[in-house]
Amino acid sequence: MIPATGQVAAPGLARRRPGLRLRALLGRPEVGALAAAIVIFLFFLLVAPSFRSAASFLTVLYQSSTIGIVAVGVGLLMIGGEFDLSAGVVPVSAGLVNSMFCWYFGVNLWVGAVLSLVFCLLVGFLNGWLVMRTGIPSFLITLGTFFVLQGANLGVTKLVTGSVSSRDISAIDGFGSLQKVFASSFAAGSATVWITVLWWVLFVGLAAWTLQRTRIGNWIYAVGGSAESARAVGVPVVRTKIGLFMTVSFLGWFVGMHSLYRFNTLQAGNGVGNEFLYIIAAVVGGTLLTGGFGNALGAAIGAFIFGTTSLGIVYAGWDPNWFKAFLGVMLLLAVLVNTYVKRLSTAVSPREGGLT
Template structure:
């Protein structure tokens, strides 16, 4: 039986997220008049981009059947490595940024290698990495600086050029546009192209759906999954550079809990927790829902403590909707 137009719509993992985003957007436009301005909208996009950049990598990893619970703290590890290395040794910040990139990629490589080598679930491996990085962020920062925050690096060589790359903005009329929003769109486009148009994209779906079958078909399972872990670490490094060069200093305990925001964005965007199904566009919509809700609650004048409750409800609903859509499509296609 041929797949009908309605089946093709239901087969898209991001259809539920799109409907939810539209409904939430209309709702907040109605209850929060200040959200209707262009400047407020781009503020929402900025908030979404900071989460959405890393969430894109986490979404790809989840489609590949794995999790990375260290994704939140590695953002701050990246910034702290760059900051403290250059401040302590008095070297150019570009050297520290390169060292930080190598460090983050090494963490991703180690995560992927341990998962594939030991067979231990990635949830446990990366939970261990999470605690190691969290403790090291706090312990090393306090040992080097005497406090739990890094020092101001704005006077160190290379700061201005790195800020221009990672933390600059421009204005269009009265609207401020952060470059992270544009980078986010580029990363979404690149990841979507990889997932939908390239052989590695087919490998990602294959290893997430059935790794043993994929291996039997000649898919490089180990290389694919390690590459996905390293992709998350690279995007975490990128956001870490943005945070460092926007604020000049970082709190060593930052990033804890953000790993769940990335996972929620992916799940709300239609990615199944079991792997093998999802889309980067859906993850981007999930991140946009996060940004819109976190600021919409503030603009509406409500107690921001309700935001976490909303995230929990959205996660539960998204899991149910995703499973329902997948079952309908599978049943219709089989019929």
């Protein structure tokens, strides 16, 4: 066999090629998560008869999308070597800024939505800027932001409305058009497809394309692998990381808009703990906690596992309190598998992996 280089391949190397291809496949971040997702989905198909319908599957996709949209941004940020613990409460803050501003001042909801977007992007910018400016780990910076937002959500909401929930905004101008964008649905036979599922697919596809096909994707992997080495070869480390924090906040704003325009009102104390679900989805999907490894598809599969399990337990009639125990087990297994996959992927040398 004559390789593309024109050199004759050694017989021993030719025999090893199938093994190299298998190792390269297993070294992809999302392969382990995909296998787990298939096993879990088939398991609930067997044990929960009510799980075996198109309506149930689309409900799983909807549940997955509400976590998966933000998990895409969190996964990108983790590939870039950082964390954002404020991601859980940003959606609630986004919805509250929109609803309370428009309810109190009586203005069109589109004005509040734009104001809310600016607010969320500012939160992301400040998170990234403080991390890069001070050198303090993002875990601590965003933990502080988490508490600030959580307290402000409760305190300001009670100050404005007299309770810990926002007012019903369904009668305010702009509600109908915003609901179509963020919280509409359509029938697919006897099932309902929520627009968040379509947005989720779009965001995953855009993130995957960015990581694999653009210079920005190379920058994200580079700053996650080694920020100093990336800076030495001309990568704009500060801009890249700030952009990643702002991406998380943007996607948090999007989910906040969905929650507001689906339910018309929000509870100010919601969102606490969701930041861990986003991180778990990314880690289960193959993203390393140390940065520099992972992809958007893996984070999407991790979110699908979350949706499948959270609803599968309900459809099976089990005690839902076991769900958190399952998440803990999945996280531990994912960390072990991801570490092994990383070692496996680096075990294939560039010279061996390049043989075709």
